[in-house]
Amino acid sequence: MRDGLQAYCRKCAATYHQQRQVAKGRPVRPRVDVPEGHKLCRTCGEIKPHSEWTRNRTASDGLATLCKPCKAAQGRAGHLKRHYGLTEVERDAMIASQKGLCVICLKAPAVHVDHSHKTGKVRGVLCFNCNSAIGKLGDDPDAVRRAAAYLEGTSWKPTLVAPGVYQLPS
Numbered sequence: 001m002r003d004g005l006q007a008y009c010r011k012c013a014a015t016y017h018q019q020r021q022v023a024k025g026r027p028v029r030p031r032v033d034v035p036e037g038h039k040l041c042r043t044c045g046e047i048k049p050h051s052e053w054t055r056n057r058t059a060s061d062g063l064a065t066l067c068k069p070c071k072a073a074q075g076r077a078g079h080l081k082r083h084y085g086l087t088e089v090e091r092d093a094m095i096a097s098q099k100g101l102c103v104i105c106l107k108a109p110a111v112h113v114d115h116s117h118k119t120g121k122v123r124g125v126l127c128f129n130c131n132s133a134i135g136k137l138g139d140d141p142d143a144v145r146r147a148a149a150y151l152e153g154t155s156w157k158p159t160l161v162a163p164g165v166y167q168l169p170s
Contacts, residue, residue: 102127
């Protein structure tokens with residue numbers, strides 16, 4: 001209208017719009033009444049206070065469409081798929097095949113996906129310490145063998161063959 005107002009109130013306009021969508025065969029979500037300061041998460045179906053939502057300035061109510069726990073779960077699933085090509089079910093199956101333990105230390109629970117940085121292939125699921133140790137050693141099997149020899153007490157001192165040339169023990 002010229003005065004900037006609609007001809008119908010908001011409730012009547014919403015009802016008319018829903019009737020038109022149903023007539024076209026499109027799905028219409030039922031309206032859910034929520035208390036003031038709360039919002040319904042369509043993913044988990046729970047009504048939660050505004051403190052359980054992240055901010056989104058572009059949304060009409062200023063809040064995200066997913067609650068914090070649902071957004072975190074969706075983020076974890078997306079990370080696994082993007083970085084490793086795995087679903088959560090496949091990762092959980094790998095953990096179950098390892099009996100829930102890290103395959104290197106056999107002590108801590110397996111929670112971190114380990115992969116080759118050269119090929120991108122997933123090798124298994126390790127604990128944080130073992131996964132970071134492999135990464136710090138540069139995914140180099142020779143470095144791991146030298147570290148094992150050092151821990152076992154095998155002398156690791158290089159032999160001077162010529163000036164500036166050292167030979168490592170085999």
